[in-house]
Amino acid sequence: MSKLSVTGAKSVMDDVIETLHDLHLVHITDYDGSWEGFQPGDSLEGADETSGQLVTVRAIESILDISEDDVGATTSIDLSNADERLEEVRQEVNELDERRDELQSRQRDIEERLGQMELFADLGIELDLLWGYDSLSVLVGEGDADEIRAALASAEGIDGHEVFPGRDSVAVFARERDEDALDDAMVGVPFTEYTVPEETGDPESYVADLENERRQIESELERVENELETLKLEHAGFLLALEEELSIDAEKFEAPLRFATTERSFIVEGWVPTRRYETVVSTLRDAVGDHVEIDEIERASHTGGHPGHDDVHDAEHGHEDEAAATDGGEDVAADGGTAVEADGDTEV
Template structure:
């Protein structure tokens, strides 16, 4: 990427913007007040009118519910035709939309009136009989008739009363006792759960009035349907035009607002930004063809980057230096005006070192969707290694190992396929990530004994499987410890990659000394400490499973008793050398000298989630189907499923001198042709379904989050900062319009 400036007279700013826009390669950077005499520019004349038209177009699209599927192909749209057609469409749509709003309001009013009148229609008493008395008080409300009658019967201020009801509506008529004050009827009902209703003012009977209102509502709904149909006709006619108008006005608005990012005086402007180095000459030619010598393109600095992490910038203009800095001493070119030249050259035309080149992530293929996970931490800077490929290689594997179930894996893959097929953008990329995660979950599910929703299918198939499970059964607890060692070894590999990338990056950007201080020291600490841990030097505190796990994982093909004592001592020496290098280069980081050990132990969460999710699936199946342990309690979990098999297990249990230990009888095993048996069967099915759905969802929040945490915190923290800017060239890829 090259950083360029375009300097010219303001009278050609329109032509320069057009040329840069059509070239579609310049990533414009905002002016930051670094040039004396220059100020940020303002929008070009007519920008406000264009923005108003754009707002109108988008409002019409919203009213008509226009989307990209309504496009009728690209076409030309002259400005005069745009304005005339937009005015005509706006007038027609606004008229129909106003009419639609009026009809909806009237329908809503009718419905509210119907809702208000329906209780009185249920009551069946004419409205004029519910009020207008001198010596009689009347209330109408929603309440229980018995409660109202009881309250009135016990009230002191009521001389006589009568209660009428219809549905849940009550009308109470009462004659106040002699000397009672007005409102005694409502006072008597204070302790009753009653919602008072206001009696409407209407001449017709409630039932007739409701029928009349419903008829009016039907007529209004028919009118509304007609308006909606007319709007659909307008949409069919205008959708293509609106999409073209939105695109054309968006382009025009971007052009007119472009000077906001420029440095300007009364007569001159400077626009700066990044452009691919290979296109600089072509860009210069395009600007020259547009305005001749009234503007000049100058390459200020050039950034280079290699996959090894090499990134530097060189000033390439006259008078600049090539010292791997962004500094330079170039001056602004002649823009045809003495005052402007003086302002532009005062203090030198210095480039801005903190202006990082923009970044394009182009991993493509299978790794492409994993850019989303990297960008969740931060887009890579131009000078950084893009870790997307490494995330692609490690994240699905960690996720799949932690869940390790064929059934869940199929569901994750199905969800991912649905998202990938039906959405665009971030949801599509998440779908691809879920597909890969589901695939690895299936693979590890097969490895863990063809595990299907917590059930070892190899038992059903009647075959021998070398990996008995996830370490949950009494017979395979040693596998759980072996998976702990696997998690630690994966962490060692993962962190080594991170520290190697840190070493390479520092070597390429600085020198070997910096690389040894900032990367080599941690590599020595990490590997030296863990070589000692896996050695026979001072064996007492070291658990046996550290060494026995190799034999378990290789099914006895390889045995490992630990590295020899001499190798362990060499590891300690290497770790000590790493600490010395760290003290020399980064003494403040000595406080974290034990972090290589702690960081690797952090990967034990992989094994922890594996056991947790496997244990949850086991618990669900145990509750639903029942389970027993064979081989006098030292074997594996087996599910029961049927009442007949439960009876067999109970007869041959350890308590009865047999070899089976019953763990739980299960809900479905209580099935029998009775109400209790059917309820037990249904309860078991519900427990199994809901339980596995919960495990499925928690798999995302536990395995997914833990895998992301290991990527972000443990791995990225060794070599990656993020914070880069996406390459966004000034221009537009036309979709609905033609030049």
């Protein structure tokens, strides 16, 4: 593996970034901030917009549960009207997703109400008989009727009581002599209390109504899910292709964050297979001519993973000197001024 260094004026930085990415040969290394006079670069114009679109695409893919497995080998996807199409898909998916969230929320609410109402239906007592008393206190919930009777029989402050058990629930009526006597008597008795709805009539009819509403919601949910599945099948290929393109663009736009830069110049380093080094050099020359300095600053042999430093041919002599050359009074050649002087042993 060879480590190359590319130095040039910022006027050709975009072309260098584009060329390096198109080659798919160079593993760019991050600038560590150690060179005097150099700072990490700034993202290129368009980075924020591209990042925002990428977030949107991935959010849609998440909602639709899209993965690479959903798209087989297909012809290339037309992305010429990607912005308009993405906005249309986003609106459709968001509307359906919001509708699904609303239906699922209603479904959870109905399930909770249905579970409680089934407990009241289990008692076989009209709802209006479970609330609204001046002289009686009422508790409804889940517990052992015999344990409750025993606790109330020995309780002080209760003049009378009655316990009505169902299969899974129990209703407790008590005439209290002292305030909170019923609650005090229930301390230590396993009992899960439920709030009694201030409704009238047969709880069985409420159960039937809730079950009917649940079926309607389930049917509507199925319709929404089917529409989302249709959108997934229709747009999965487009979204995955767009994500790939935006990911590449985002990487390009953010590439300068890995560069060492001054006000007018930049340095980027990276690893390339030694046998392809000349290909990289010639391609960069074709793209930007002599407006950059290109040097092989290390050659490393390694057994796997990232390039190591065994058997390293190191041609480094310090970027501090290069900082002075590229930003200390003389412009680099790409700015139309005096070219940077660098011999083959200078890391740039």
